[in-house]
Amino acid sequence: SLSDRLQRVFKELRGEGHLTEFHVDEALKEIRVALLEADVHLQVVKDFIAAVRERAVGQEVLTSFSPAQQVVKIVQDELTRVLGGKAEPLALKKRPAVILLVGLQGSGKTTSAAKLALHLKTVLKKQVLLVPADVHRPAATEQLLTLAKENGLMAFNPKGETDAVARVKAAVKEAKLFGYDVTIVDTAGRLHVDLALMDEVARIAEAASPDEVLFVADAMTGQDVVTSASAFQARLPLTGVILTKTDGDARGGAALSLSTVVGRPVKFVGIGEKVKEFEPFHPDRAASRILG
Amino acid sequence: VKARVSADPKALEALEEALIGGDVGPATASELVEAVRQEVGRKGSADEGLVRRVLREEIERRLSVPAPAPATASGGPRVLMMVGVNGSGKTTTAAKLAARASVAGRSVILAAADTFRAAAIEQLEVWAGRLGIPVIKHRPGADPAAVVHDACTAAKARSADLLIIDTAGRLQTKHNLMEELSKIRRIAGREIPGAPHEVLLVLDAVSGLNGLSQAREFTKSSGVTGLVLTKMDGTAKGGVILAIVRELKVPVKYVGVGETAEDLLDFDAGAFAEAIVN
Numbered sequence: 001s002l003s004d005r006l007q008r009v010f011k012e013l014r015g016e017g018h019l020t021e022f023h024v025d026e027a028l029k030e031i032r033v034a035l036l037e038a039d040v041h042l043q044v045v046k047d048f049i050a051a052v053r054e055r056a057v058g059q060e061v062l063t064s065f066s067p068a069q070q071v072v073k074i075v076q077d078e079l080t081r082v083l084g085g086k087a088e089p090l091a092l093k094k095r096p097a098v099i100l101l102v103g104l105q106g107s108g109k110t111t112s113a114a115k116l117a118l119h120l121k122t123v124l125k126k127q128v129l130l131v132p133a134d135v136h137r138p139a140a141t142e143q144l145l146t147l148a149k150e151n152g153l154m155a156f157n158p159k160g161e162t163d164a165v166a167r168v169k170a171a172v173k174e175a176k177l178f179g180y181d182v183t184i185v186d187t188a189g190r191l192h193v194d195l196a197l198m199d200e201v202a203r204i205a206e207a208a209s210p211d212e213v214l215f216v217a218d219a220m221t222g223q224d225v226v227t228s229a230s231a232f233q234a235r236l237p238l239t240g241v242i243l244t245k246t247d248g249d250a251r252g253g254a255a256l257s258l259s260t261v262v263g264r265p266v267k268f269v270g271i272g273e274k275v276k277e278f279e280p281f282h283p284d285r286a287a288s289r290i291l292g
Numbered sequence: 293v294k295a296r297v298s299a300d301p302k303a304l305e306a307l308e309e310a311l312i313g314g315d316v317g318p319a320t321a322s323e324l325v326e327a328v329r330q331e332v333g334r335k336g337s338a339d340e341g342l343v344r345r346v347l348r349e350e351i352e353r354r355l356s357v358p359a360p361a362p363a364t365a366s367g368g369p370r371v372l373m374m375v376g377v378n379g380s381g382k383t384t385t386a387a388k389l390a391a392r393a394s395v396a397g398r399s400v401i402l403a404a405a406d407t408f409r410a411a412a413i414e415q416l417e418v419w420a421g422r423l424g425i426p427v428i429k430h431r432p433g434a435d436p437a438a439v440v441h442d443a444c445t446a447a448k449a450r451s452a453d454l455l456i457i458d459t460a461g462r463l464q465t466k467h468n469l470m471e472e473l474s475k476i477r478r479i480a481g482r483e484i485p486g487a488p489h490e491v492l493l494v495l496d497a498v499s500g501l502n503g504l505s506q507a508r509e510f511t512k513s514s515g516v517t518g519l520v521l522t523k524m525d526g527t528a529k530g531g532v533i534l535a536i537v538r539e540l541k542v543p544v545k546y547v548g549v550g551e552t553a554e555d556l557l558d559f560d561a562g563a564f565a566e567a568i569v570n
């Protein structure tokens with residue numbers, strides 16, 4: 001584990017009253033590897049290491065900790081701070097508040113749409129309307145309608161409307177008419193390099209005027225997460241992230257990369273395939289996982 | 293004595309960072325760069341073009357694993373099973389492989405063995421409808437092993453050339469789900485000797501180093517005879533396959549490059565190496 005590796009680094013530390021530059025740099029080498037192995041983006045790792053170095057060098061060695069433990073604590077605190085720093089509740093003031101889910105193919109948007117609806121309904125007692133707006137993937141609408149039906153959630157499938165933007169406009173109208181509190185829009189998975197589909201999602205956002213645009217990312221995403229999320233952010237006003245499939249053993253470094261680069265918080269995590277397997281993001285838990 | 297020329301450390305560092313950016317992981321990246329540094333030293337030239345070419349060749353060499361002798365179906369249908377974690381592209385790849393075989397004049401049957409996920413059966417049925425290929429399915433919630441059993445029976449009865457089994461996505465840490473996959477595999481083997489002749493692990497190119505854990509666990513529970521790297525039409529490089537191929541000696545067979553039935557390429561180690569180095 002990282003702690004064991006750091007113990008070895010600091011075995012040499014004798015009689016020093018403070019964390020020396022040499023020892024901190026040795027420790028940071030181990031931390032760099034641990035973060036890269038956790039799939040944290042390389043540039044994010046570099047910036048993070050620099051921030052930790054600044055905080056650690058010259059710090060007094062506290063008698064309650066070993067130097068290794070002390071460095072780990074600095075790293076954990078800094079990770080938790082970056083991951084949790086910008087946390088805000090969902091912007092649900094407008095009626096209906098519109099939440100748009102976007103992201104790459106297979107990341108978990110459709111499942112997360114149903115999960116978020118169930119969460120808002122049971123925890124915040126909101127009236128939620130689900131909108132299937134993926135007109136590309138085979139049986140995408142059926143998938144969301146099935147999840148809605150199995151979990152007592154309301155969904156609106158605009159009859160005969162095959163254009164994503166038109167579907168969203170019709171749904172927002174329906175939500176207003178029937179006094180829904182929240183509308184959650186599920187969109188098709190798309191590559192940030194697919195210009196036509198990026199145009200489509202920009203048009204969907206323009207039509208829906210969303211209060212929240214959540215980037216849905218798979219917890220096992222590697223270095224590319226920064227490229228894709230930045231490209232989405234260039235076209236859409238991202239307000240947060242949903243990190244899915246955290247019930248696996250992926251270290252989830254993508255969470256740190258996203259919080260840092262997109263500058264928006266992870267708001268929820270998927271913790272299983274069932275619709276109830278969903279919870280608010282816990283920065284401290286995510287931090288321990290990343291460190292491994 | 294010829295002076296030993298060494299590659300510019302800055303250039304090597306840039307290569308190491310490019311490799312990390314391509315998801316090969318820090319250990320593999322430094323290993324590759326070290327191999328390149330040694331080879332460049334031997335060659336006695338530190339030309340940047342040479343350094344890149346040496347790296348490309350090293351990557352290509354590591355990925356050229358001889359495919360194990362394909363288990364030949366002894367006169368009966370050949371059985372192919374798709375496995376992998378949730379959302380990696382199994383169903384879409386099953387459709388692509390079915391399309392290929394169909395275009396080549398082979399009779400194909402699809403088995404909808406994902407009986408768990410919402411509209412999984414409908415999704416495969418849409419594809420089958422587009423390709424004019426029959427699907428063997430049960431009701432949602434049925435035992436996937438029962439679907440596989442019936443699909444094998446149907447494949448034999450109809451003298452199909454190829455049976456493609458689409459299974460539910462599952463995270464490799466879920467022991468009961470991995471057990472279910474072992475059971476599905478056993479059932480297929482009982483019905484058709486030698487089945488499944490091919491077990492393809494479908495891996496999303498966007499995956500980071502968790503891909504290695506996926507490959508290890510799926511190899512244990514269902515055996516894996518080949519990898520499919522999907523969504524390579526994006527910007528992710530899929531570098532984790534280097535660690536996977538090194539450890540498990542299993543070849544990458546196909547690459548998914550889009551969402552239509554034609555978007556499947558045979559794996560080209562040279563092209564892959566080129567993309568990751570540049």
Ligand SMILES: Nc1nc2c(ncn2[C@@H]2O[C@H](COP(=O)(O)OP(=O)(O)OP(=O)(O)O)[C@@H](O)[C@H]2O)c(=O)[nH]1
Nearest residue numbers: 105106107108109110111189245270271272378379
């Ligand atoms: N284990 C686990 N599986 C999940 C989680 N969230 C989603 N999934 C699964 O991941 C797969 C993909 O989920 P979808 O909701 O279809 O993903 P999507 O982003 O809508 O996919 P596209 O619409 O094709 O882009 C499905 O098998 C889901 O059941 C999670 O938190 N944990």
Ligand SMILES: Nc1nc2c(ncn2[C@@H]2O[C@H](COP(=O)(O)OP(=O)(O)OP(=O)(O)O)[C@@H](O)[C@H]2O)c(=O)[nH]1
Nearest residue numbers: 105106378379380381382383384461523548549550
């Ligand atoms: N761009 C691109 N998208 C792909 C590729 N392969 C699959 N997809 C998309 O990825 C998403 C998930 O594909 P599926 O085939 O449903 O994945 P799966 O592994 O069967 O998912 P589960 O059954 O839920 O585990 C869909 O939106 C597909 O269209 C590919 O090579 N390129």
Ligand SMILES: [Mg+2]
Nearest residue numbers: 109110134140
């Ligand atoms: Mg979807």
Ligand SMILES: [Mg+2]
Nearest residue numbers: 382383406461
């Ligand atoms: Mg599937």
